Amino acid sequence: MSHPTASSTEQPPTAAASRPFDVQRLRQDFPILARQVHGQELAYLDNAATTQKPQAVLDAERDYYTTMNSNIHRGVHTLSIEATQAHEHARRVVQRFINAASDKEIIFTRGTTEAINLIAQSYVRPMLQPRDEVLITHMEHHSNIVPWQIICEQAGAILRVAPVTDSGEVDMEQFKAMLSSRTRVVSVVHVSNTLGTVNPIERIIEAARQVDAAVVIDGAQATAHAAVDVQELDCDFYAISGHKMYAPTGIGVLYGKQSILERMQPYQGGGDMIRSVTFEKTTYNDLPYKFEAGTPNIAGAIGLRAAIDYINSVGLSAIASYETELLQYAEQALASVPGLKFIGTPAHRAGAISFTLEGMHPHDIGTVLDSEAVAIRTGHHCTQPLMERFGIPATARLSVALYNTREEVDRLVRGLHRAGELLGV
Amino acid sequence: MNELHDMYQELVLDHSKSPCNHHELESATHQAEGYNPFCGDRVKVYLLIEDGAIRDVAFTGEGCAICTASASMMTQAVRNMNSGDAEAAFDRFHDLLTDHAGTIEDGELDDLGDLASLVSVRRFPIRVKCATLPWHTLKAALHGDGEPVSTE
Numbered sequence A: 001m002s003h004p005t006a007s008s009t010e011q012p013p014t015a016a017a018s019r020p021f022d023v024q025r026l027r028q029d030f031p032i033l034a035r036q037v038h039g040q041e042l043a044y045l046d047n048a049a050t051t052q053k054p055q056a057v058l059d060a061e062r063d064y065y066t067t068m069n070s071n072i073h074r075g076v077h078t079l080s081i082e083a084t085q086a087h088e089h090a091r092r093v094v095q096r097f098i099n100a101a102s103d104k105e106i107i108f109t110r111g112t113t114e115a116i117n118l119i120a121q122s123y124v125r126p127m128l129q130p131r132d133e134v135l136i137t138h139m140e141h142h143s144n145i146v147p148w149q150i151i152c153e154q155a156g157a158i159l160r161v162a163p164v165t166d167s168g169e170v171d172m173e174q175f176k177a178m179l180s181s182r183t184r185v186v187s188v189v190h191v192s193n194t195l196g197t198v199n200p201i202e203r204i205i206e207a208a209r210q211v212d213a214a215v216v217i218d219g220a221q222a223t224a225h226a227a228v229d230v231q232e233l234d235c236d237f238y239a240i241s242g243h244k245m246y247a248p249t250g251i252g253v254l255y256g257k258q259s260i261l262e263r264m265q266p267y268q269g270g271g272d273m274i275r276s277v278t279f280e281k282t283t284y285n286d287l288p289y290k291f292e293a294g295t296p297n298i299a300g301a302i303g304l305r306a307a308i309d310y311i312n313s314v315g316l317s318a319i320a321s322y323e324t325e326l327l328q329y330a331e332q333a334l335a336s337v338p339g340l341k342f343i344g345t346p347a348h349r350a351g352a353i354s355f356t357l358e359g360m361h362p363h364d365i366g367t368v369l370d371s372e373a374v375a376i377r378t379g380h381h382c383t384q385p386l387m388e389r390f391g392i393p394a395t396a397r398l399s400v401a402l403y404n405t406r407e408e409v410d411r412l413v414r415g416l417h418r419a420g421e422l423l424g425v
Numbered sequence B: 001m002n003e004l005h006d007m008y009q010e011l012v013l014d015h016s017k018s019p020c021n022h023h024e025l026e027s028a029t030h031q032a033e034g035y036n037p038f039c040g041d042r043v044k045v046y047l048l049i050e051d052g053a054i055r056d057v058a059f060t061g062e063g064c065a066i067c068t069a070s071a072s073m074m075t076q077a078v079r080n081m082n083s084g085d086a087e088a089a090f091d092r093f094h095d096l097l098t099d100h101a102g103t104i105e106d107g108e109l110d111d112l113g114d115l116a117s118l119v120s121v122r123r124f125p126i127r128v129k130c131a132t133l134p135w136h137t138l139k140a141a142l143h144g145d146g147e148p149v150s151t152e
């Protein structure tokens, strides 16, 4: 992985863990894992909803508020200068984390949802003509459906949806067949929050290039599980939520290619995004500030920086191989549960496994598991069209992070057996 | 742990597995749809109302055990009630479920019939909506405004 920008002075992240992957030691870094629920140790298997935060992230936020809290980009006093530096340092850490060409390409947002809305409103909406097309897939999260619906309706454009196969993968033949000269944008989830499917976004991006469509990747579920290199991918936009990668809530990232961001209209108007304002004319600030109106989530950005440092200290490839092995273990263990049906059996999986149990509603399963302090998510996971595709109202989903263990998976499986006994199936 | 057994007691599970009046009602004069976006429970309630009284009642939909059992018991309970009595029954059931800590006097639940078996749901506040969704839907059907109701 090359890092072509020499603009920052910080050390590049260490490529791999210097120590062997020791999950028990890593668990100590997450204070919440010590808490009890209903008198039992918490087994937190709902990481696709949000991950827990390591002490280093909690400390970074606290440090910011206790030592340098002030507003950024405006004061000449010491605190403001320090806070500004910490905030911009966080931007460069994000830049290197996804290997963006420049820190101007890193826009801080509240999360993936805001990032996608920003693209839809500031980039796509102004160019969208009647009968133009936006292409998504049937496995998208609502936040990668609704922003496109809104602008398609406004512009008289058409939202097209590439089908998903029974195994929970994008039907690539159909996907390619739906691309045409009318396709303005292709927006696809990198890793499905519901199915765990890792989509072949390299092929998707390449296919979209053939018809000159812009490509947006919803990376909300990807960045905690595998290294992302936006230059190698050559996508136009990539959206990230900090809270799904050990950072606080309320901070996320929109990556966009500089050449495109420069041509885009601002998203919101206000302070920080302007160079000068008169009542006659306002000139906008340079990238990335043009898209960051108002006082940003400074502590959140610093927390995100700490989360990335933490991930790098463990090593993403070590995390990925540990989690992959854990998910395989979980798949095998779950397969022994009577009446269990996997929803999605993709060839490439990261993060999550969804399933249903015959004769039991996921909601009841969730309540039984909670009584055993096993936290999973049950419901439609903000992917209602996908639920309809599989003809089910909801699934039960476990989703892992670097701190999960085989024992926790075993507890989940025992809880499912217990649900069967209790609910009399 | 016992609370879990209380919530999923046999009568509740019986109703959820073999619900009563679980079908469409072609002769319905009133109907409404209810949805709980939190968990995906969905019910449709059909009423045949003649001279102000509920002559027939049925429901369709997919829900969790609590929602399905509650819908089933509700269709038993409100048959032949007039709409005012049905709403009063809902109010009572609702109050019972949302009073998470209150104690229940002996005999207090006798007139509720099978519905009394759902009272343990109040120990699981997050699940109360599952039990009340069919009732909210019934109320919407009675008022006949045709808008789907949502628990959110």
Ligand SMILES: Cc1ncc(COP(=O)(O)O)c(C=O)c1O
Binding pocket: A048, A049, A110, A111, A112, A113, A114, A141, A143, A144, A189, A191, A192, A193, A218, A220, A221, A241, A382
């Ligand atoms: C695949 C996917 N996309 C988008 C989002 C939205 O992320 P956020 O709520 O952090 O904006 C999520 C979060 O659940 C997700 O899983």
